[in-house]
Amino acid sequence: MDRSQKADSVAQLTEVFNQAGVVVVTRNLGLTVDQSTELRTKMREAGASYKVAKNRLAKLALKDTDYSGIEEFLNGPTALGYSEDPVAAAKAVVDFAKTTDKIEIVGGSMGATKLDEAGVKALASMPSLDELRGKIVGLVNAPATKVAQVVNAPAAKLARVFGAYGAKEAA
Numbered sequence: 002m003d004r005s006q007k008a009d010s011v012a013q014l015t016e017v018f019n020q021a022g023v024v025v026v027t028r029n030l031g032l033t034v035d036q037s038t039e040l041r042t043k044m045r046e047a048g049a050s051y052k053v054a055k056n057r058l059a060k061l062a063l064k065d066t067d068y069s070g071i072e073e074f075l076n077g078p079t080a081l082g083y084s085e086d087p088v089a090a091a092k093a094v095v096d097f098a099k100t101t102d103k104i105e106i107v108g109g110s111m112g113a114t115k116l117d118e119a120g121v122k123a124l125a126s127m128p129s130l131d132e133l134r135g136k137i138v139g140l141v142n143a144p145a146t147k148v149a150q151v152v153n154a155p156a157a158k159l160a161r162v163f164g165a166y167g168a169k170e171a172a
Contacts, residue, residue: 002055007058010054010055010058010062011058011061011062012062013062014054014058014059014062014063015062015066017050017052017062017081017083018062018063018066018067018068018083019066020085021068021083021084021085021090022084022085022086022087022111022112023083023084023086023087023088023089023090023091023109023110023111023124024068024071024081024082024083024090024109024110025081025082025083025090025091025094025106025108025109025121026071026074026075026079026080026081026082026106026107026108026109027079027080027081027082027094027098027104027105027106027107028077028078028079028080028104028105028106028107029053029078029079029080029103029104030078030102030103030104030105031103032101032103032104033103036101036103036104039097040093040094040097040104043093043096043097044082044084044090044093044094046093047084047089047090047092047093047129048084048085048086048089049082049083049084049086049089049090049093050082050083050084050090051080051081051082051094052080052081052083053079053080053081054080054081056075056076056077056079059075059079059081060072060075067110067112067113068110068112068113070110070113070115071108071109071110071115074107074108074109079107082094082109086129086130086131087111087124087130088124088125088127088128088129088130089129089130091109091121091122091124091125092124092125092129094106094121094125095121095122095125096125106118106121106122108120108121109121109124111124
């Protein structure tokens with residue numbers, strides 16, 4: 002990598018750190034190309050990204066961002082999982098780490114809050130932003146449905162009573 006490529010890489014990583022809701026640092030313990038491709042695919046499906054970056058360049062990009070606390074995790078063969086959704090990247094990495102011992106979760110950060118391995122796993126166990134939105138819509142929608150049923154119930158009862166009287170007179 003020449004100097005301009007390094008500057009571009011640092012600028013790109015800085016942009017990632019400024020937009021990310023969570024960053025998860027992993028250590029590669031011998032992932033095969035197929036496993037790495039599978040992890041990247043799962044991350045994309047979850048709305049997250051996975052990037053192997055030079056530690057020195059990542060440390061430069063971390064300066065003046067909320068994620069500067071994860072510098073200590075960047076040693077050895079590391080990679081970064083990140084997403085705007087605070088749960089997506091953590092959930093995807095933790096789920097993948099359960100299937101193989103070739104990747105280790107080192108830690109991460111959610112904004113200025115630094116997370117250790119247990120913190121990342123706890124974050125992964127939380128419902129995602131989309132799941133929470135679905136629950137809220139369900140909660141908001143349920144009372145509206147009940148109100149409609151209550152309002153329509155007396156009219157339906159009245160219609161049945163009139164129908165019964167009509168049937169009685171016809172007989």
